[in-house]
Amino acid sequence: MSKSSVSKLVPKVPSVGGSRRAAYSASTKRALIDVAQTLFTDQGYAATSLDQIVAGARVTKGALYHHFSGKQALFEAVFERVESDSAQSVKKALRGHRDPWDKARAGLRAHLEVVQEARYRRIVIQEGPAVLGYERYREQEERSTFANVLDIVQSVLAAGKWELDEDMQQTFARIFFGAMSSAGEAVSGSEDPIAAAVRVETAIGFILAGFQILVENDVQLPNALAD
Amino acid sequence: MSKSSVSKLVPKVPSVGGSRRAAYSASTKRALIDVAQTLFTDQGYAATSLDQIVAGARVTKGALYHHFSGKQALFEAVFERVESDSAQSVKKALRGHRDPWDKARAGLRAHLEVVQEARYRRIVIQEGPAVLGYERYREQEERSTFANVLDIVQSVLAAGKWELDEDMQQTFARIFFGAMSSAGEAVSGSEDPIAAAVRVETAIGFILAGFQILVENDVQLPNALAD
DNA sequence: GCACTCACATACCGTGAGTACGTACCGAGA
DNA sequence: TCTCGGTACGTACTCACGGTATGTGAGTGC
Known part of the structure; x- marks a missing residue:
């Protein structure tokens, strides 16, 4: 020492x-x-x-x-940096895709990469919500990682002839965001990450396919859970 | 005082x-x-x-x-109770549904209810991962909340003629689990939870519908992201 | 070169988790 | 009924750690 x-x-x-x-x-x-x-x-x-x-x-x-004003402020600086880096790397992967479905798949792959990094898992996913508090945590995600997902979702939705308001787009984005994050866990938590990644890509690809069929055939949104 | x-x-x-x-x-x-x-x-x-x-x-x-052996052990006891209660309440909502798609929608609703409770949000979602550590956290979720989702997913998958191995079922369950959790956030974080809940149910209902079409027509899993 | 301030260093305090040890009370056996 | 052992606490203390108040010396502008 x-x-x-x-x-x-x-x-x-x-x-x-x-x-x-x-x-x-x-x-x-x-x-x-x-x-x-x-x-x-x-x-x-x-x-x-x-x-x-x-x-x-x-x-x-x-x-x-x-x-820094204290320990938490220091953590926040670290958090912002990690988040920013990760968002940048995903954003980079999104560029150059014309087809929105290709873009979505590329985004998924990039996200799966990011979520395997120890620093992202620990600082953003694990400690982030507890240390920053849920409010600040979501504010941060809102304008970085989540923004990417929203971008993807909007591209995909624009491929159809739908008219969805902002709130609905946000809702879809949230859901896909959660799906992708959780998918990331399934990968990084697995003892065979490569096989897990393949399974995740297959599963999400399948879900996207179902989504794609509905969108391209202009199927209207159901009042899904109406009794 | x-x-x-x-x-x-x-x-x-x-x-x-x-x-x-x-x-x-x-x-x-x-x-x-x-x-x-x-x-x-x-x-x-x-x-x-x-x-x-x-x-x-x-x-x-x-x-x-x-x-208790310490503060963390006390938290763990609290965590287990909250988790257990929540899982029970969802499990209860699943009973009595024969149609797997109905079951899925009922599960979603119950989950959206649970995720609005302050204690669940704070103790399980927000603090859980950081205090217990990600490993223990996932172990707990594995045999309570996640078990419910797995149950639902298996019911839905069984409705099709697919042959999916255990790993693939788990993968689908993980993804839907993430989607539902994130959907819960969208609801509880909104300033109009009721409207948000409707949007979430609509969105997930739509995704389920796409899924349903594929399953019932026995569409094979694509090698989704193969280049 | 002189005052001033910025970028630290040092010394200290309060709080809170954890621990060592003492003790009262219940329950079982004689 | 009396003793005796152990359970279920209470009391007093330590120590680590976040935070603060204050000192100080090296730049920097005038």
């Missing part, structure tokens, strides 16, 4: 534009988020102490509380 | 069978779980102190640590 290897005291942050101090400051903030992300992912939020984090970042609590 | 109304020092637990002492013991244990459930639901796990709990149950920490 000890602050052995003083690897780099020089900040990675490009100093262009800001002052020297600002660059160093941004560097330590970044270091705090980096270390926190690692520890939160490995040990969870509650099991990670601020002392561990500041030790890992080779600073003290003073520095931490200078940059 | 204060231990004002000494409402009942007599345990509610039926003393038949056990000794007097055992009855009192079970009573305090029950009181601890009751109070803990209320406080965890209202304030969350982290924000609830053991002092609050034991004060509410009019005992001391000695009693708590006699019955």
Whole structure:
């Protein structure tokens, strides 16, 4: 232990534009988020102490509380980053697809990839709701991962001749979002993730197929559960 | 405040069978779980102190640590009870349905009811994964709520002429489970839960309809995402 | 070069989970 | 009925950890 290897005291942050101090400051903030992300992912939020984090970042609590208002705020920074990265990676996979059904399948695949990452599972799925509270958690998801799903669903719905209002589109998106998330669990929780992924893709592909038939034949929405 | 109304020092637990002492013991244990459930639901796990709990149950920490190995174990007891109650209520709604599609719709409705309860949302959905850890959390869901969904899915699948292995059934069940859970969020998170519930039932009803067409026409599973 | 402030470091406090130990009371046996 | 053992707690304490108040020295603008 000890602050052995003083690897780099020089900040990675490009100093262009800001002052020297600002660059160093941004560097330590970044270091705090980096270390926190690692520890939160490995040990969870509650099991990670601020002392561990500041030790890992080779600073003290003073520095931490200078940059963040507390432990939860630090977690939130980590959360936002992980969420943002994941959403970006899915978004990237969506580009270049003209056919909405292809787009949907590509999105599913990308999502299944993301949900296998330890940091996403731990920080976003597992700890996110409890630490941030459900409200803030949903706000975040709303404008990142969920936005992607909504995009997909709207593409698919636009393929049909339906007229669905915003609320209904949201509802469909929510449902597919849940299905995909849960599918992700089935994959990442399996002892044979590859086989599980194939099963998931088959199952969802099948559901999409049923959906596609209805949409393309312009079948009207049933008053499904009317007695 | 204060231990004002000494409402009942007599345990509610039926003393038949056990000794007097055992009855009192079970009573305090029950009181601890009751109070803990209320406080965890209202304030969350982290924000609830053991002092609050034991004060509410009019005992001391000695009693708590006699019955439970710690805070987490107490939460687990609460969790199991809430989960069990919820699963029972859904299970009850499933009985008496011969048509699997009716059964599915009834299950959906019951699930939407459950997911609106504050205690279920807070303890099971929000705090469960973080406090118990994902493994234990899934174990619990596996043999309660998820078991219901699996039951429904198997009924529906049995309506077709398909031959699906156990893994594939599980996969379908997982996906529908996720869809229903997320649908529940859409309902309970909405500012107009009734309208949201109608939308959800419509949307899922529609998806079920697509599914139904495929199943009843014995459409084979596609190699959905094969390139 | 001088004041000022930003980016931390240090020392401290309060709270809350967990523990060690004491004790009263019930129930079984003599 | 008396003892005796163990259960079911109560009491007092420790220690870890999140948070805060305050000091300080290196930039930075004037």
